[in-house]
Amino acid sequence: xxxxxxxxxxxxxxxxxxxxxxxxxxxxxxxxxxxxxxxxxxxxxxxxxxxxxxxxxxxxxxxxxxxxxxxxxxxxxxxxxxxxxxxxxxxxxxxxxxxxxxxxxxxxxxxxxxxxxxxxxxxxxxxxxxxxxxxxxxxxxxxxxxxxxxxxxxxxxxxxxxxxxxxxxxxxxxxxxxxxxxxxxxxxxxxxxxxxxxxxxxxxxxxxxxxxxxxxxxxxxxxxxxxxxxxxxxxxxxxxxxxxxxxxxxxxxxxxxxxxxxxxxxxxxxxxxxxxxxxxxxxxxxxxxxxxxxxxxxxxxx
Amino acid sequence: xxxxxxxxxxxxxxxxxxxxxxxxxxxxxxxxxxxxxxxxxxxxxxxxxxxxxxxxxxxxxxxxxxxxxxxxxxxxxxxxxxxxxxxxxxxxxxxxxxxxxxxxxxxxxxxxxxxxxxxxxxxxxxxxxxxxxxxxxxxxxxxxxxxxxxxxxxxxxxxxxxxxxxxxxxxxxxxxxxxxxxxxxxxxxxxxxxxxxxxxxxxxxxxxxxxxxxxxxxxxxxxxxxxxxxxxxxxxxxxxxxxxxxxxxxxxxxxxxxxxxxxxxxxxxxxxxxxxxxxxxxxxxxxxxxxxxxxxxxxxxx
Numbered sequence: 001x002x003x004x005x006x007x008x009x010x011x012x013x014x015x016x017x018x019x020x021x022x023x024x025x026x027x028x029x030x031x032x033x034x035x036x037x038x039x040x041x042x043x044x045x046x047x048x049x050x051x052x053x054x055x056x057x058x059x060x061x062x063x064x065x066x067x068x069x070x071x072x073x074x075x076x077x078x079x080x081x082x083x084x085x086x087x088x089x090x091x092x093x094x095x096x097x098x099x100x101x102x103x104x105x106x107x108x109x110x111x112x113x114x115x116x117x118x119x120x121x122x123x124x125x126x127x128x129x130x131x132x133x134x135x136x137x138x139x140x141x142x143x144x145x146x147x148x149x150x151x152x153x154x155x156x157x158x159x160x161x162x163x164x165x166x167x168x169x170x171x172x173x174x175x176x177x178x179x180x181x182x183x184x185x186x187x188x189x190x191x192x193x194x195x196x197x198x199x200x201x202x203x204x205x206x207x208x209x210x211x212x213x214x215x216x217x218x219x220x221x222x223x224x225x226x227x228x229x230x231x232x233x234x235x236x237x238x239x240x241x242x243x244x245x246x247x248x249x250x251x252x253x254x255x256x257x258x259x260x261x262x263x264x265x266x267x268x269x270x271x272x273x274x275x276x277x278x279x280x281x282x283x284x285x286x287x288x289x290x291x292x293x294x295x296x297x298x299x300x301x302x
Numbered sequence: 303x304x305x306x307x308x309x310x311x312x313x314x315x316x317x318x319x320x321x322x323x324x325x326x327x328x329x330x331x332x333x334x335x336x337x338x339x340x341x342x343x344x345x346x347x348x349x350x351x352x353x354x355x356x357x358x359x360x361x362x363x364x365x366x367x368x369x370x371x372x373x374x375x376x377x378x379x380x381x382x383x384x385x386x387x388x389x390x391x392x393x394x395x396x397x398x399x400x401x402x403x404x405x406x407x408x409x410x411x412x413x414x415x416x417x418x419x420x421x422x423x424x425x426x427x428x429x430x431x432x433x434x435x436x437x438x439x440x441x442x443x444x445x446x447x448x449x450x451x452x453x454x455x456x457x458x459x460x461x462x463x464x465x466x467x468x469x470x471x472x473x474x475x476x477x478x479x480x481x482x483x484x485x486x487x488x489x490x491x492x493x494x495x496x497x498x499x500x501x502x503x504x505x506x507x508x509x510x511x512x513x514x515x516x517x518x519x520x521x522x523x524x525x526x527x528x529x530x531x532x533x534x535x536x537x538x539x540x541x542x543x544x545x546x547x548x549x550x551x552x553x554x555x556x557x558x559x560x561x562x563x564x565x566x567x568x569x570x571x572x573x574x575x576x577x578x579x580x581x582x583x584x585x586x587x588x589x590x591x592x593x594x595x596x597x598x599x600x601x602x603x604x
Contacts, residue, residue: 038585089481181389184526188339196478208524216599219519247471277397290604296519297599302592 001245002041002114002137005032006106006131007121007234009046009070013275016088016228024274025056026080028121031231034278035238035265037063038121038286040245041114045069045131047099050078059279064228067093069109073100088229091204108134119237122146125153125160140250142166142241143195144233148230152175155227158193167195167213168237174200183208184215197238197255199262201233207257213252216261221267221293226275234268239265264290303547304343304416305332307442308408308433309423309578310535311348311372315345315383316575318530320579321436326576327358327380330446333533336580337540338421339365340588342547345484347371347433351379351402361581367499367517371411375402391505407580409538410436421539424448427462434465442552444468444543445497446535452478460495476502486517492595501542501564503535511561516552520562523595525571530575534568535581541567564596566591 012026012176028044036042044068048056052072061068078101081094083133103243106127113136120143127141143164149157150173157177167190175181178189186209187198197211203224206219240262247254264286312319314328322464331348345368350358355376366371378401383396408429415438422430422445430445443465452461452475459479463469469492480491489512492543499513505526508521542564549556566588573579 182526182528184524201508205504206519206521208521213586215524215598217508217521217524218601218602219508219510219521222486222517222519226484253602257604260601261604265601286603294601294603296517297516299562299596299599299602301596302554302559302561302589 001116002043003036003119003241003245004043004045004108004112004115005036005119006045006078006108006136007030007032007119007123008101009044009048009052009102010078010080012230012274013079013094014228014230015083015096017084018227021228022274024111025059026231026274028234030060030275031269031278032121032238032241033060033065034063035235035269036059036245036277036284037065037088037240038239038265038281039118039242041065042242043069043109043115045106045108045112047071047073047100047104049073049075052077059275063279066112069107069112071107073098073103084229088226088290092286100218106131106134111185114227116140117241118142119241120144120160120164122149122233125149125157128160129156129163129296132180140165140241140244142168142237143169143265144237145173147173147176162194164195164239166197166199168201168233168240170201170203170233174198187215189196201236203229203232205299207236207259207263209255211252211255216256216259218261218263218293219297221296223267223270226270229270229275230273232269235269236262236266239263260290260293261286303418304345305338305419305543305547306345306347306414306417306437306486307331307338307349307421308347308410308430309334309421310380310403311346311350311354312382313381314532314576315381315396316530316532317385319386319388320529321575323530325381325573326582327361328533328576329380330536331579332362332577333542333571334421334423334543335362336365336577337571338547340369340567340583340585341544342419344368345371345411345417347408347410347414349375349402349406351375351377354379364503365581368414371409371414373409375405377402377495383504384494386491386531389587394591395454395596401602406567407434411525419543421543422446422462422466423536425449426586427451427459431458431465442543442546444470446474446539447475449475449478462497466497467492467497468543470501470503470535470542472503472505472535476500489517501561503538504587505531505534509538509561509565511557513554513557518558518561520565520595521599522539523563523591523598524571525572528572531572533570537571538564538568541565555584561590562595563588566595569598
């Protein structure tokens with residue numbers, strides 16, 4: 001039931017209409033790992049620079065995350081800076097300093113190779129395949145990607161997707177990857193590339209899941225105060241894969257609960273900057289909000 | 303259990319990426335009435351011109367809709383022409399010829415005044431109040447409005463909303479009406495104006511309902527072929543109010559099923575131009591899609 005995550009560990013500088021956070025812990029692997037750690041043991045592979053502090057390392061350790069795969073390289077840690085629009089629905093990247101992440105080549109420690117669940121964060125699809133070549137025989141491989149790779153390395157991405165069980169992308173990415181505007185048609189085209197299960201994330205509008213059993217729709221939790229959406233997608237993935245790893249089987253009903261668990265974790269993520277809300281979270285709070293999701297969506301048959 | 307609808311009856315000329323329809327039956331009262339007629343007797347108040355044909359009248363008669371309140375005036379019928387973007391998510395109005403609708407002054411026939419359910423289509427809030435002054439003591443008043451009235455007649459609209467039980471608007475209108483970007487805050491502000499129940503329609507992203515019992519979220523049905531979104535909002539309202547009129551009580555569980563019934567009817571509306579799909583619809587098809595909505599959204603507790 002252990003989970004391997006490979007992706008970025010970063011410093012984020014984020015401006016929202018509600019405030020600014022300077023060089024706070026971020027990166028796809030960070031958000032995923034913290035969210036997944038509520039459900040199963042997590043091992044993290046990534047790279048940081050000499051400026052990465054003990055305080056940040058402690059965030060992972062305190063959640064019991066195995067970071068022997070978090071390499072420290074000469075140079076600075078990946079730094080992303082972004083600014084959100086007044087409605088939080090779009091953001092501009094102010095700067096992306098890849099730093100040590102530019103030369104990231106994932107090395108999977110021997111102790112991690114037997115992991116049953118693998119999450120490939122949004123990195124070069126060639127590196128994502130490199131990771132799959134190093135692990136033994138995972139029960140489930142989940143994967144994220146972005147417009148940069150869809151447009152820039154379409155053939156490499158296709159080869160990666162052929163080896164992936166679950167793809168998690170947003171609606172714009174689904175349209176770009178498939179060349180179809182309609183999400184149902186987009187989902188069919190993408191599932192034909194490999195992933196049996198596709199999750200299309202729509203931010204404040206929730207998530208659509210397409211699997212062998214058909215389609216499933218879950219709303220986002222209607223929050224009164226959304227503070228910072230950074231990391232919500234990776235947090236969703238962490239809740240989703242984490243819940244699957246903790247379950248006895250991965251049938252349709254489990255996939256559905258996992259999607260709602262992803263939405264549950266993401267709804268906490270956006271309540272504060274960085275991982276600030278996730279690190280104070282308890283399993284009891286998670287289960288309570290999952291119940292609120294059930295109440296939010298329930299209706300009786302006619 | 304009878305329903306009174308007051309609103310526009312129009313000719314629409316619609317261009318979508320998939321085709322063009324010339325002067326086909328449209329208008330808020332038309333879509334509402336046909337949708338609601340699957341659940342309860344409907345009486346329609348509106349105005350048409352001398353060019354309004356027997357063929358169009360027959361559409362209402364064949365669904366058993368009482369059109370003694372559909373006045374015929376000298377001049378031409380209201381004509382709206384619009385063109386949708388490639389993704390169907392936005393549309394430009396090419397022209398709006400109000401014609402006889404410019405001087406519409408709703409006169410409620412004596413036989414309609416005891417209607418228990420009233421739907422005020424998107425017309426001048428002063429006229430909406432005129433209607434309420436003419437009816438006896440409806441159990442439920444539902445209402446639509448639009449940006450034109452929110453910006454142009456805010457005080458008149460407030461006076462109308464104070465007498466309304468259910469308001470159905472889209473997300474942009476909810477933000478404009480409340481001055482709040484966040485939908486939860488917007489909903490609280492709008493409910494304080496009068497409507498105990500607020501439905502915020504989000505098109506392909508579904509609907510949010512805010513009532514005394516809290517919030518409810520329902521997705522739109524993920525359709526492979528969306529042909530023409532014209533009238534989907536009024537069709538939603540027709541399914542919603544129609545279902546409520548057919549129910550023994552209007553508690554939270556009934557409101558929730560009514561919202562899903564609205565989404566069900568709207569999902570058929572968009573499958574063809576004008577009312578083409580709604581007029582061939584059967585109660586059996588409606589119930590079957592309602593069941594698909596249940597399956598689409600169902601997940602088990604943890």
